[in-house]
Amino acid sequence: MSQPISSVYQVWIDAFIAYLHNERGMSEHTQKNYQKQLTIIALQLTSFGVESWQKLDVPWVRQVAAKGAREGLKPNSLATRMSCLRSFLDYLVLKGELVANPAKGISTPRNHKRLPKNLDVDETGQLLDIDMDDPLAIRDRSIMELMYGTGMRLSELIQLNVKNVLGDRGEIRVIGKGNKERIVPFSGEAKRWVLLWLNTRPSLLKMEEEALFISKRGTRISHRNVQKRMSEWGIKQGVSSHITPHKLRHSFATHILESSGNLRAVQEMLGHESLSTTQVYTHLDFQHLAQAYDKAHPRAKKKPES
Incomplete structure (x- = not known):
């Protein structure tokens, strides 16, 4: 105690x-x-x-x-x-209990944030090449397709309810940090497997349950269960690196950024309040940022000399 x-x-x-x-x-x-x-x-x-x-x-x-x-x-x-x-x-x-904050300005040494190594596109394809009739395998692929297809956090995925999936509009309502809601687009394989899971889900239901992803007991799936299953699928599929939910989120951000160069869009999809958080998360180099700025910012382009 x-x-x-x-x-x-x-x-x-x-x-x-x-x-x-x-x-x-x-x-x-x-x-x-x-x-x-x-x-x-x-x-x-x-x-x-x-x-x-x-x-x-x-x-x-x-x-x-x-x-x-x-x-x-x-x-x-x-x-x-x-x-x-x-x-x-x-x-x-x-609350008026202190005139000023005595902890302001007192810094502490900090390690550089170590970022997870993202999966390359081939490794991601290898991981997600799961096509089985087992309801749990369909659920697991749906979870991984959704995390890689949207970049949502594990905590956000766990909290999803069936009603949050707006399949006809290709959108999911996600409750992020600070209880803030955002709309996340999903399509392609992520949408296909989520809809397949929704058709399979009743076979695991044992009672009324609003959670989108449920365990074999029919209750909302746990953080630990998702982490464990992902790790096991990584081994089973022969992927060399350890598979975690955060690694799929990181891979989503990296791959979207590499193909689009749109840092602001990635920030919104990840649910980051600060653009600087997204910069660190996606391990951008300055040159990449500078090129995006030069291309996009209206005041960055040189005016022709008169």
Whole structure:
């Protein structure tokens, strides 16, 4: 059992988590992560002799970062902890409990984000060359075709309900991060296999269930089940690299970008709020970006000399 923290700290953590849920629409996973990190920080501050969040200043924030580093936190994990603290202290400023956020401007070392190696087109074709009568195989191919055909996140795919598939319009309604809805186009093999799965799905139903993808028990499929099945199909199909949902999303983004050069469209399809996130995700080089800019931006073209 984790060590209890003072109610002076807990009351504001609880209020912040409620704010993330009710006003920011953040996922339960994100809420739990904030709860965990802020509880750790509160225990650290208590051990330092800091009586409440309102007593927190820049030197104490630096002590929190230093303690995390001494305890062996990896740079990315430490950066995550400090990011949670910054967001929480922004909330306290919003509520008038702090005049300014003492964690602003305090940076932590960070590893470069390692991107998954995307599948090439031939490997993708090899993976998806599944044509069987087994309902689970049809389901699995439908899942992989949909992830590779739309670039949606695993969490988004798991949450899909049958009613979200607008087959006649070639669209799927996806609920992304922050509970934001977006319309994702799907066609070709992705659409063909999803419609085939919808015809096969009743054979696995044991009760009323709104989820698009269900397990052999007839209930909504789990994250772990999808990950496990994809890994197994990668081995079965003889693909040399380890297959994960994120790798299919990454391959989608890379292949669309390589063929179209349209970074903004890829950003919208992936559901990224920031274009810079898409740039990192698709490991663009500057020259590629510069060429796209020179071609597309109305102020980038040189005017003829008069």
